[in-house]
Amino acid sequence: MADLQLTDTAIEGLRYEQIVCRTREYFKRSNCPRVQPSPIELGASVPPEILLQIFVWLAAVDIPRSNKSAGDLGWIRITHVCRRWRMVALAAPFLWTDLVSLGGNGMMTVLHRAGNLPLTINQYVASWDRFEEMQMLASRIPQMRILDVSGWHNPLHLLFDRLHEPAHQLETLKLRVPPYGSNRKGPSIRGPLLSGTCLSLRHLSIYHVFFDWKDLCFPGLISLELVFRESEDNARLADARCIPSMSTLLFALAKMPSLKTLKLHHCISDSPPFDPLQKSNSAPISMPNLSTLDFRLQSALCAAILQRLEVSAGAVMLVPHVHLWKPVEDIRTLFRL
Structure with missing residues (x-):
């Protein structure tokens, strides 16, 4: 035997x-x-x-x-x-350890049987009729290995209220809520995400959820997705809803040397000209593992970021509507990669 x-x-x-x-x-x-x-x-x-x-x-x-x-x-x-x-x-x-909503006391039973082992929940859709389950999940954030949830932000507020806390076992975090309206405040996490530091985190995907970018440090991150609704006044949104400035984002990226995939959609508050800190801190950021870039930003923002990143030859760059880019120098920046 x-x-x-x-x-x-x-x-x-x-x-x-x-x-x-x-x-x-x-x-x-x-x-x-x-x-x-x-x-x-x-x-x-x-x-x-x-x-x-x-x-x-x-x-x-x-x-x-x-x-x-x-x-x-x-x-x-x-x-x-x-x-x-x-x-x-x-x-x-x-x-x-793989959690699923089974109705009744199913979630509570599975959590009890999993004990203290790291937990996984994939493609969980939050709703008001799962309020008790949301409470259970929120209380187990420090125990999560994979947390992949979506839904309207009102039912998800129980999670958002706890995601400023440390989660030392978390490897994947995916938060997705539908785009908010122009007169409607989007969901936010109070304070730095995961207390600002999470050495175990490998994959981070955030759709229309705001958080504080100050002192963010995820050195083991492999993929990063930040997607927000396009706005004509991102600078106004940044004050209330924590969209990072370009300098803040670049400062965070500099602490992600293992990053392979980077997706940025309407997630930077700057409009040209850029802030003084960005101009003074112009050292190139080496990202030797970065192989896929997906940007939906103003052409000037996109070009400015590309000028700061050092990526390996052969990296794939996805940029929609390049024909609308102006001035010509921004286009030259793109094709010099």
């Missing part, structure tokens, strides 16, 4: 064929009778190590689905097969 022991590596590289093969090997080595065992006897005789591997595979392919009433339990149905299977699943907290 030594070769059947479960390890983290085995869990990550698990394949259905491997499970079947190893299960067959186990029964070949066992002194099983030649008479075909019943399904109940077969299930009762499978060792916990193999059961766990089967459960891991099921959790990857039969994902629970949520809706507004009661969700599809997916792989969790195995906990209802028999007491032995249930006990094996409940004794493995790592099986319960």
Whole structure:
């Protein structure tokens, strides 16, 4: 049985064929009778190590689905097969770290079973009828590994009110709310995002959510997306809603040496001429790993940023409406990359 022991590596590289093969090997080595065992006897005789591997595979392919009433339990149905299977699943907290809305007390139950392990929630859509779930998620931000949520900002305010706190295990943060109207204040996070520093953060995607950029430091970041609604008066919005100036953004980018993907849409408050700090702090910023740039900015802003970034040859640059760029020098800046 030594070769059947479960390890983290085995869990990550698990394949259905491997499970079947190893299960067959186990029964070949066992002194099983030649008479075909019943399904109940077969299930009762499978060792916990193999059961766990089967459960891991099921959790990857039969994902629970949520809706507004009661969700599809997916792989969790195995906990209802028999007491032995249930006990094996409940004794493995790592099986319960991918959160999903199941209706009723489903979220609370899954959180309890996951214990203190890092949590993942993907493509979660916030709504008022999930208010209690939002409270639970907000209280677990320090425990999150992946936090990917969307929806109108009013139901999401419970999360926004806590995202200024440290989250030392967070690797991915995606916040997406619909564009706000011209006479409507967009959502904001009070204070610096994640206390201003998060060494574990690898992916940050923010759509129409404002936060304080002062002293921001995410040195391990690989991808950064900042998307806001186009406005004729970004400078006015910056005072109340924390759109960064170009110098502030460049200062933050200088502390992201591992960045590979950069997406900036209408997320800079400056209008030419730029602030004095930007002019005085003109040292180039080396970004050797940056391979994809996606900008929707004023041509002068775009050109000014490109003049400051040192990227490797072959980087892909996505800039819409280049034919509208003026003056010609801005276009030359783009094509010199």
